Amino acid sequence: MKKFVVLTALLLASPAVAQDSAGGVVRVPKPVTGEQVYGAVCQACHMADAKGATGAGTIPPLASNPKLAGAAYPIMVVAGGKGAMPGFSGTLSNAQMAEVVTYVRTHFGNAYAKPVTEADVAKIAKPPPAASH
Secondary structure: OOOHHHHHHHHHOOEEEEEOOOEEEEEEOOOEEEEEEEEHHHHHHOOOOOOEEEEEEEEOOOOOOHOOOOOOOHHHHHHHHHHOOOOOEEEEOHHHHHHHHHHHHHHOOOOOOOOHHHHHHHOOOOOOOOOOO
8 A cells, every 4th residue: 555655656756757638649747736735645535625635544634733843843744754644755855845845834824924934844854775685
């Protein structure tokens, strides 16, 4: 299941190729804004309203979540993963992670207005280890 989530997120975070109505190939731009990243990557599990879900597992709510008050915690979770959630270092850029953490911290009943920067993410996010053979 975790591999499926990572693969899905990777596909959603990367520019996609689609076919237009005339049969031509069109590149779909990768998500850039926090709202775009949330919609493309996070919403599938955390839901459109960010209230999370319970089913085969429990997806914690992001809505009105006091754990988002400090920026370091959500950066660590997005970058490195936690529980069933995969880390997105190496899948999302530091800029995308900064945008989505800022978006979640300022929406869904959260009012943590200080923006997260790419530099903030770079201090915390570590690149994934290189695969060894």
